Amino acid sequence: MIAFLIRRLFQAAIVMLTVALIAFVLFNYVGDPINAMVGQDTSLQDREKLRQDLGLNDSVPVRFARFVGNAVQGQFGLSYRTAEPVGRMILERLPATLELSFVAALFALLVGVPMGVYSGLHPRSWTSRILQAVSLIGISLPTFLIGILLILIFAVGLGVLPSFGRGDAVNLGGWTTGFLTVSGLKALILPSITLGLFQLTLIMRIVRSEMLEVMRTDYIKFARARGLKHRAVNFGHALRNTLVPVITITGLQLGQLIAFAIITETVFAWPGVGQLFVTSVSSADMPVMSAYLALIGFLFVTINLLVDLLYFAIDPRLRTAQAATRVS
């Protein structure tokens, strides 16, 4: 177990470095940050001086080494756009993104799993067909469009939910939360539906096909033959055995939710890290972009690690397989 952990951590470090390097090289094609920083009539000499001061004239390897050196010490510098510390900018916005992703994932799971179970148990029923059709919409409509449609219906049309922002967030020792106020909770509804819809349909479809598979297996038949209650068979035996792929997907998708909350955040002016990234790209704010990608790389690596560990907990076969390899 420990050897496994160490091996994974080592792999994670390499992945992080690679991600950072690719990102860094790519940023050179985003454009020139200087023009976004100075007024139109700033003289050419002043522009050149600023470029020199910021170290933008150095070669990519030099700048990359400097970035990694600083990042390891937790220093990400100041944003070119706002002159604020990048680390704090990201930390301030992270709670908004994490809360949104969490609620979206919860929504996807709590609605997606029952929907999947139902349509797996009754594949031919009318309701199942409707659910299937709805999920098709969820999977095929772009997030952007869903968000705008929801805004038009609930904010402009009915006027019951806010079209943008996070409501009144409460600051709990550095963590701002929207869970404690009514406006904060209301503001969460539309963005998390928008963000979670794709995941919901994905989970529903996986659970459904896994359920169909499992219900055909012998042990379910035997379980029924033993006279167990439907409930116990469906949830205790069948659902439990569909969970491994569901957990894999949910875990991976949680990373996706956080990383690709970008579109949802932009549509709903949700003050998270995704929106910060978009803003930073449009002004070639390299310090923020680098730090953001490092953070996303870190999140993915961590989530994957956690998912691997969860397998251990859920699937006993993996534990024995591991033991077997160690012996041989």
Added chain:
Amino acid sequence: MTFETRRLILAGGAAVALALAAPFAAAPADAQGKVFRWANDGDVNSMDPYARNETFLLAFLQNIYEPLVRRDKESKLEPGLAVKWGQTAPKTWYFDLRQGVKFHDGTPLTADDVVFSLNRANGKGSNMLTYFATVEKIRKVSDSRIEIDTNVPDPLLASKWAVIFIMSKAWAEKNNALTVGDLTKQEENFATRNAMGSGPFKLKSREPDVKTVLEANKDWWDKPEHNLSEVVFSRIANAATRVAALRSGEIDMVYTVPPQDTDTLDKDPNTKIIQGPETRVVYFGFDHGRKELLYSNVKGKNPFQDKRVREAIYRSIDVEAIKKTVMRGQSYPVALMVAPVIGGYMKDLDQRPAMLTPDQAKKLLADAGYPNGFEVTLDCPTDRYVNDEKICQAVVGMLARIGVKINLRAQTRLKYFAQILLPKADTSFWMLGWSPAATFDVHDVFVNLIQTPNAESKKGQFNPGSYSNPKFDELADKVQIETDVAKRNALIAEATKVYTSDYAYIPLHQQAVIYAARKNVDLVLTADNAFALRWVKMK
């Protein structure tokens, strides 16, 4: 059918939320004034008035900070923190300060604060240095007067300083914000997130990129024309959401309106569109300088060095058609490189030469030695000016009719400007826009865009085509130091004739500034796009 189902499910969710919300009432409005909520696509990048020389930041901070001399609704100068100003000698300016002005923390505003602020704006890390190019020394003469020595006669100093805001010295000292934030350091400057000015509104809270809240300054020295108690500024980057938030009444005004939504908002019974011309002029430029164009099929010579070629192209671009089709009427064609509100704009010279028929234009090209036309690349930004790329596409069609084949190269502004501007000037034919907002005077355009590029004297720095006419240079130099208004205007008129008859540039239009607001909001739109809260009234 399926859509209906989904709607039902969602409506169910909304009903739950409503039920949740029911026991809580909305916050009561202040009895003394109204709460004004507005939004823009980008945030104010800093609370430090010298951190960025950009229109939106300066427009926003004028609500918190004040200049010595401010602009009125017609963009004319009027007393701000100075009651009187002028020149005692060609190279000396004086400003007499208003007495009894208080900062938001209650401390009095003194000559020391003014001197400190001007020096801070002219100091390390400031992006306002252009406004101090002629300044030699800033002196406190008495508690009510400061004087400035300039190294050359500068008739425009007061006009330039309408965007230089005055900050509390004691506050800056206390919070270690004596200079503007240094980007190469790791720590933040206090003035980046906090503010201490004397303006009509105080900074109440700030969440960068999310929400900035201001409250009315009850001790303001001037009589408020607004009736606001609190102002909430939000950033909504997405255009569709911004418009939706306005239509749902969550916000009262949006600052940047997407062109395609102006019709809808104008027709909506709850909202209105406020529109006017902006100071910026959008134009095309030629490469006059190189012996051979970088991007053309003509080798060994530069067709743009022939005035007939420039004329043929100029007079084949139909700005009225661009206005009608591309800009949906939201542009104001000009024939000069400056807009009407700018000092030194010559109304009688703002006449566009008549359009040529394709045959006439072709004949001009043939006379210049291009009977079959030629090919050239036009550079265009895609995200800087309103419909920039579409304008260029329209021009491609117009010039095709006279045998000039345009290859369009459109790219994002972040890459575009680095390529187009000097020192690279890696282009043959391009689009730019310029607003002399720094001085509100035509000389800003003369010295930056039209005079011969010269690194030492810092002239012609934004003249990537190296247009050069010694006669124009001479006239522009005279305009710079002439303090007699009549003489100065005569010089400007002469210089204007030189560059227009040379077809040095192709001015297109001023784009429109467009705001959208709820019907109950009264506000003032100024040509410099500096939306001021002090004129906002809500019914």
